[in-house]
Amino acid sequence: MNAPNWSLAWRLLRREQRSGELTLVTLAVGLAMLAATAVGVLTARVELGMNMAAARMQGGDLVLRADQPIPPDWSQRADQLGVAHAETIAFASMLRANGQFKLVEVKGLGKNFPLVGRYQLDDGSEHSAGPPEGQVWVGARLARALQLGAGDAVDLGQTSFPIAGIVAAEPDAIIDYVAATDRVFINVADLPQTGLIQEGTRASWRLVFTGQARAIANLKSELEAGMQRGQRLEDGSEARPELRQALDRAGRFFRLAAVLASVLAGIAVALAARRHAERHLDAYAVLRCVGARQGQLLSLTLLQLGGVVVQTLLVAMPLAWLLQAAAAWFMSPGLGVTLPAAPLSTWVGGAMTGIVVLYAFALPPLLRLARVPTLRVLRRELSAPPLAWWLNGGIGVAAAIGLLAWQAADLTLLVSALGALAAIALALTVLGALLLTLGSWWARRTGGTLRIALGGMRRRRWATLGQIVALGLGLAALALLVMLRTQLIDRWQDQLPDDVPNRFVIGLQDEQRADFETALAELGVTNRGLYPMVRGRFTSLNGEPVNSANYETRRARRLAEREFNLSFASELREDNRIVAGPAWDLDQIPADALSVERGLAERLGWKIGDKVSFDVGGLPLEGTVVNLRELDWESFLPNFFVIARPEAMSGMSASWITSLHYPESLAAQEAQLIERFPNMTVIDVDALIAQVRRTADQAALAIQAVFLFTVAAGLMVLLAAIRATTDERLREGAILRALGSASRQLTLSRAAEFGLMGAVAGAAAALAASFATGWLGEQLFELPFTVDWTTTAILAALSAACVAGLGLHATRKVVRVSPLRVLRES
């Protein structure tokens, strides 16, 4: 008799669904599942796709770097996995041409390189392979410096090579534009005859891979496990900050929307389950009366919920697949890659979200149902005893927080979202209680319709308060997302105006600054300021020499190994936002002060007050971290990880860097500018800007789509909250009609009651959401704190109208169905 009674559970479930009893619960759970899965999978795919796109900027999906020749094992393994691979070698050497010597970077290109992208020569031709054997290409800057052209000869080591072309653009140069240097490109097969690669030559070997996402992932995990000393793996996860920042924000918005949709779905489930439980007290009492044990009732409940899970899984998961596939198809062109499949865990996670939402929010009211006293069959006024608080609310809240923590995958996001919701709920409770108190007072002093409305609210004071809080939470979440979404999209539009810098100019010398600025003025190009830059290697922290092996993450290890950009400034640009420590005021900060980018400090474990040392071209630079900055990577202005006081870098040879908006109309004059400053390098980021712009546009559209999930969840809360008291209203309405109340009076009193609740919930929600938006915007999206009063007023009015309309519709039976029927059925 303790065995679960599957057929009975199935029959009950089928009946309940046929009668629409569980429709709202099923819809809300399905929506939570759909939103969590589609958003989770899409975000994971975009993340992977972004890494892939970034990795491709370095020539392939995955790059193995080494300071020694890479043994052929990995190439063979790549062949086995069906992954294409290519090799490059880079080293510094002296080149002789036209009787001049020049230190250059020699880049040996193996067969198949580049695996993705093309080399572009100055004659407009594009090449998907390096120079043929016996010939070289040279970089444009080197060609200018030594006045070389196609057909000229250059000497490298023991061999002389004819120049086959001048390289205008490299497929893998954009990744680290500030390291751009004079390059010569040679077929790797020609390297032995130059005699430049000897035992102990300092060179960088790269093995670049590209292939199917799954094969790349397999190879990556094998490489990570089998890498040797001096080898390092790059997958692009640290590249492209401009693109990443736009997508990170979109990703955060997606997750926030999904978190809010789940919470709202949970509230709708809880409200609907509570009503379901209330309506089933009699049935469960009868079941107990005819001999069902508590355990049986419990298993019946669990099985019915299991049935809901199965149904939602069957519908929500295929829908989630379709939605994310459509969104991925839509976003792929922007990233320039086919988005790889998301890991299975994201699918499982999405499904689990729905399941947890159902059990955490629906189970407590249904558990109470199993405890209904059997005597209720004789005495209808008896209800089920309340559950212990920890069972009633605790489990739901704990499970929901755990779930959301997992779904948000971001503590700040979770704490911010929950904090905002909790604050809104508190504000709503206070305002709701105030309304009830005032209403109660007013009810005694008024008459007619308003008195009936206010009296109804007073009688159902807890239900009314619950409805106001639930309605308000639903509306607040919607308002929050409307406001955030508007701000986010506006920001993207502001961020990438038509005159966003599209050229980075590097390598200017100190003495050229004035000339360069004059040249810009002559051309009518806006000068956005020249910034000094030195390249330095991090050598010690608080006196301890740096050992990159001590860093846990690959990214940190790489940062500790590579040179990065240092600068000096007497004041910081506005978009460098200090997030810790004092302002950069030369009168207040010490002589050795350093201002550090927050992300870099976090990865390398630097704190304010730490002493850090660098090696800048053989000169030591020591300083104390005084503040941390956040940078705006979408500004397309030069950004620096570390900034010192100007005098701290005196004596170090700094080159100057700037970014410009170079209009299309001045294309003809660009070559003259480059000729006038032959040592500078101009990097064209038009393509990157176009990509960021396209990505932001697509993210904005995707945000609208994801937002719809939350709108749907919000509507469900509205509906569930209104339906929560429908039965009671029907009964009261029937009695009032039986006593002679006119339909018009009843309709007006209901409209007044719902309208008042809607107005209070809407105004409180919109106001709270407005503040929360300001706060969340600052916390999560780096948007300035603003309170949107217009939207607040519009939302309050809309909410009053919507709630009154929906409420009247949901309780239309009050005046439509005969009072006798209502009274009989109740």
Next chain:
Amino acid sequence: MSVAVAPSMPATSPIEAESDAGAIAVAATDLSRTVHLGDHALQILDGVSFEIRRGESVAIVGASGSGKSTLLGLLAGLDRPTRGDVELAGQKLSTLDEDGLAALRAAQVGFVFQAFQLLTGMTALENVMLPLELLGRRDAEAEARKWLQRVGLGERLDHSPRQLSGGEQQRVAIARAFVTRPAVLFADEPTGNLDTATGKQIADLLFELNAGGATTLVLVTHDATLAQRCQRTLTLAAGRLVDTGSSA
């Protein structure tokens, strides 16, 4: 009389240890029930004792508020007395926990209520199958069909309670009450919601089935005619048993 014990009842079920104490189906001993309303204690039943023999039909009558329904609830194990005990089908109810009481009701007790208490989400057939399904009986559907035929609703199997008249709903409730062939059937104002003619038909059905199956019938009623059809009437006044005489 033999007691129908479901085949799936656990071997250790207290109900199987039915006493041979003979012919007593229900025995109330010094039964009292007090409820507290704030500081005020309200004595609803006070020291009620009686016995009902197997197969007997007994009406419990009394004015409104005399404690009839409370007594019925206590006799059926739906509520616990403040003092005293009930022995039902040879089992002292005070020795059973909630699940033990549920098992006892499932196997030995049937109910008919004034408000019918059918599950509105289920058809007539499903309502009657319910007690058998809870017992894990595989023949639930066949048995339920048989009983619905017997109460004259063979053509209305798939109708939901909302599609049935009051009298028809009560017939379904009676079929549901008898389908497990209970040792004792408790009825709370079984004709209270019905017009006189329908009430009489229902009463006829109840007594006919009772006579056929030798079930003990305990009913609470205001209806003197119905009470007179029982072999005995217990009269309550202000929570006390004032008459245990027979009306038969």
